[in-house]
Amino acid sequence: MRSLYCGDLNETHLDQQVSVCGWVHRRRDHGGVIFLDLRDRNGIIQVVVDPDTPEAFATADQCRSEYVLQVQGRVRLRPEGTENANMPTGKVELLGKQVTLLNTSETPPFQLDEFANVGEDVRLKYRFVDLRRPEMQEKLRFRSKVTHKIRNYLEEQGFLDIETPILTRATPEGARDYLVPSRTHEGCFFALPQSPQLFKQLLMVAGFDRYYQIAKCFRDEDLRADRQPEFTQIDLEASFVDEEDIMGIAEGMARELFQALKGVDLGQFPRLPYAQAMSRFGSDKPDLRIPLELVDVDDLMAQVDFKVFSGPAKDPKGRVAALKVPQGAHLSRKQIDDYTKFVGIYGAKGLAWIKVNERAKGLEGLQSPIVKFMEAVIEPLLERLDAQDGDIIFFGADQAKIVNEALGALRCKLGEDLNLYTCDWAPLWVVDFPMFEEDKDGRLSALHHPFTAPSCSAQALEAEPAQALSRAYDMVLNGVELGGGSIRIHDQQMQAAVFRILGIDAQEQQEKFGFLLDALKLGAPPHGGLAFGLDRLVMLMTGARSIREVIAFPKTQSAACVLTDAPGEVNNQQLKDLHIRLRAKAQVEG
């Protein structure tokens, strides 16, 4: 039906008879001649139909936006002065001799080039129209290229593509599972996997040595942030490896992707221990494009007579940190108020600041609501921060967690608002994570997951679990966690020790992870792996603002598909077959 794509026509096809198919993007009548911009996935070609070919002309004359056509004709140069340098096909046009109407279209819910005026709900409902936009086409095409490159890279490295089940058992990632009632096993449910974690470990025990999968994963979480109930993970695992092997493979993959698809050399990724990431950037996924750092000033602030600062400074769990913005003193009172509100989101009770107007003038040269409390320490403070005239310094003083989150977020916000970026792409590895984090009641939970190997012995781990570091690593790019992984526990004793520390008793261990413990007893090799978030990776690489833009049929914030109207109601027989019933609405509402 088609000899080539509309978007591929150019001067090399001059005087050729071609056949193209596509959608009427725009139609104009000019001097008794009809101009149709015909669009397909590769681009747009201008079709000219004149009254010399009455049949073609009559068909072209009926055409409206989004009609579907086949056009056969001759490629010719556009008349001088009418070329369009903005279009790859802009030097030529197709003189349509035969125009076949393949389908009509009702008036579309929105014009493709006016999509910005339409709410996202309408665009999602008519996703098949919205996806016709060249930007959307390009994003999904880019995604296809990314997965293709990744597959080739991993297969060259000997990784086998192995599928793991979707109907499976609850996995222990900690988020809420999607459940699937079983018809054949009354009262029982499958869970959709939050990741293939345990299956890929079993594949290592089974001797596959190198596994990968581009795997669908599921989390039934409230979609506060830019998340989706189903998302896609580039999942890999290898045996007889250490951290360097896995990080090398993953880094090589990211480097090759960026080189091939963006023409960008990411270089060697720096590595940052978790403790340093938190202290210097207030985050375990620091955006290193921004040249701002948190500076500890606890020792100085412990001396001031200002409880808001001296309290946290003296508290072992507290922190006082400064964030200097070079040449930021121009920020207005209003802007500073907005940043104060912003850090409030993260629990900060305020946002102290000092503008350095003229440092040489001492206190006189500083503008600040709090500087009066700091007289004794102001010189060493400015010295430590290397403050220059025109700088502004923000402070956070609170529980360390709150200071880190608030100043960490403020750092990113300032970077964006003031466009402080020093480069386009700043990848890094964060390493040396703690094994556990402590909740308010002193209970420990796994910072990654309970199968992560510690970098110490089982004895050391049980003696001081809160101090133990893990063999985990996260790949971070521009402040986004792209992927993470670890060397896993392959020793059954060590796994039992971790479960004990997490308060999972022998019975629960057996119930939940019996098959993993069995596997560890039957010749598990040392192994480790990593998982990348494909949606986020593609989002970053395409400059999309949301992962919804790089997913063909995404769900809304309330986990619904407005296109197909899913989820939907089912009939009573279906529920009966699954041995379930709905809870009475009245009860819930009343």
Added chain:
Amino acid sequence: MRSLYCGDLNETHLDQQVSVCGWVHRRRDHGGVIFLDLRDRNGIIQVVVDPDTPEAFATADQCRSEYVLQVQGRVRLRPEGTENANMPTGKVELLGKQVTLLNTSETPPFQLDEFANVGEDVRLKYRFVDLRRPEMQEKLRFRSKVTHKIRNYLEEQGFLDIETPILTRATPEGARDYLVPSRTHEGCFFALPQSPQLFKQLLMVAGFDRYYQIAKCFRDEDLRADRQPEFTQIDLEASFVDEEDIMGIAEGMARELFQALKGVDLGQFPRLPYAQAMSRFGSDKPDLRIPLELVDVDDLMAQVDFKVFSGPAKDPKGRVAALKVPQGAHLSRKQIDDYTKFVGIYGAKGLAWIKVNERAKGLEGLQSPIVKFMEAVIEPLLERLDAQDGDIIFFGADQAKIVNEALGALRCKLGEDLNLYTCDWAPLWVVDFPMFEEDKDGRLSALHHPFTAPSCSAQALEAEPAQALSRAYDMVLNGVELGGGSIRIHDQQMQAAVFRILGIDAQEQQEKFGFLLDALKLGAPPHGGLAFGLDRLVMLMTGARSIREVIAFPKTQSAACVLTDAPGEVNNQQLKDLHIRLRAKAQVEG
């Protein structure tokens, strides 16, 4: 940790110091020396550890089956006379200088080379042990190669890999859906897709032009045959195409796969209209390796005075067919009785037969319980069948459906039992399917699915729906339906006509397929596609006896995973969150 795989060692490595990792496959002590067969995914190497290296010797001495080791040492030729020609590594051995115990193993539930003595349930429960068997390794590795080849082939052809949702709306394939209760939409359920059918059609409406996906699909059916609740489909769709385009792409893909991975040239696939397939082979997926055909004898049998034959022969819905097995007269009475039972499974009430002992002798030369009724027609019958001395002829006489199923199945059984295969691989296309099939009450249902385009106009379709043929095509290999597809309806009027014929009224159309009808109104291009069953394809190509052998973690016949013990019970809070409760067991049991 490893310089190369155990299975890759050979004479090119002589005198090299290497490091290998793997599992103790077998251990022997011989002449004060320990021999360990060390296994990894690429094969087995013989490791020799002698008492000259006491530490290595002590470690090797502790080793039992399935212990995990790293061995460093020197490659040397095996002493003359001890080479093993059956092993790729059989000319060399590794003199282990350093043996590191990476993990121990309890006694495995079964020895790898004694798997055949173990029930499938045990092998599934310890799947991570069973998968260590070289045959299983090879099958999953082959599967990975298949998907890799397919992806490369389709991407070279311009197909984009686009993911469609798993949490979606009930699809109309007709099997039972797996349902997922929604937490955020009370009383509503997602369905897991039985195929990406509607989404891929929407992608065509969206202008992606060529889509593919290796997609997980789900059916909650009773697993009578060799089926799985979740299975994998190679799914593709293209726009501005006709049957020839899609069949060409799919056939090219199959040919390239077999060429590259099996060294087999499948040649050009013959095409067989559905009606011929049924009449000659009694099946819409005939195994063309078997040189037997059904032959219609209604006209002859209508004349005989034997109601069992003359009744069906005269009934328009009946059929009398003969199946000649050349040189099959040696079949014993017992064998014939078994075949009679066999066709009984398909509803045949008996299995008439004639042995042609000496045709020249006329009736005398025939052996048969029924020949006495056939005197009048015996000569033309033998003539039509070209019967030779030593042949046996079977008969089916019943409703056409029963005759086709019974003799179609018998044909395959005879082919297998008597090893009549004329070739290893016999692919074909079955085409010209009817649009609809009629149930007992004369109600029509779609033979493929309701989005399949008819090969006639909407008027002709509505006038005589039962006569209409569709633009569907099935790829069949060795009697297995490998894939199927069709040109789809892209015209909204035609789609509405098909829905009307199927008895789906306007309201139901809108409720179930409103989004598709909307899409067809907004500029749908002509399009079509196909889906292959990946599991079956790999099963055929690897010679596996069940698709469970080519799936890493399959489910049992009762749709359970005995490895992870899925499905499992969930707690009450989880049910509450999903707005469901279990039906009282007591009620069901009482």
